[in-house]
Amino acid sequence: MTFTSHMDRALDEARKAGARGEVPVGAVLVGADGAVLAAAGNRTRELHDPTAHAEILVIRAACAAAGSERLPGAALYVTLEPCAMCAAAIANARIARLVYGADDPKSGGVAHGARVFAHPQCHHLPEIHDGIAGTEAAALLRDFFAGRRTGRDPTR
């Protein structure tokens, strides 16, 4: 599987999240053997859980299934630059590779703001690939927020 096919799946999760009225961000976690371990979109509103970002949901699901707090060799595909919370969770889970789509200058914590992986305190630095299907991921978010501003139902 290529970067693109896993990111296509993450984009599909993002679209499904948007259809549920959630901010359209999706993530897929892939094991060292290439098998998909978990896929999810944001569910912060549905679950009343500010930590239920797509990245956290796939990490929690895959760790529960593996019976381990760590996922060595795993790759996380996510449509948007992770925030500081998710970036630190990625480090905590020892994920080997992070592939993300759109930059997030407003809330990102990888290339912006807290730059979680850029400090000596960060216990684990994944290999990072950015800008994979970034245009499509950004368009999903732009359309979602434009719909909310104009009062148009973004889920249609």
Added chain:
Amino acid sequence: MTFTSHMDRALDEARKAGARGEVPVGAVLVGADGAVLAAAGNRTRELHDPTAHAEILVIRAACAAAGSERLPGAALYVTLEPCAMCAAAIANARIARLVYGADDPKSGGVAHGARVFAHPQCHHLPEIHDGIAGTEAAALLRDFFAGRRTGRDPTR
């Protein structure tokens, strides 16, 4: 209730976490009206969940109970400086006040490393009080890790 009494409860949660073989960190979340909304210690090992830090557990529990992603007016008491993941979750949940015990130069994300609240991208800055019962909180952690290094069962 004073800072100290809530921190005493957090220290008790930390001790219980250590007795379960978890890193001894405890947290208490208090509502705007002073009522305790949730209390927890680390459960990362038990739950196979790298996000199951004490802070995340109390935020998720209190948000689920409140039916809201946000806890305006709430105060979080935690025995150790939050890591970047927990600091960003505290911002996401719009927690009004963060009171913590021991500094964590190795993994902290408030006064060290990513310094999550110190960036313009941080959407919410809580009032922060550090060093509350810090000596006791640090001693719990020191004893726990000393026990692990010497092979002594730290849960006894």
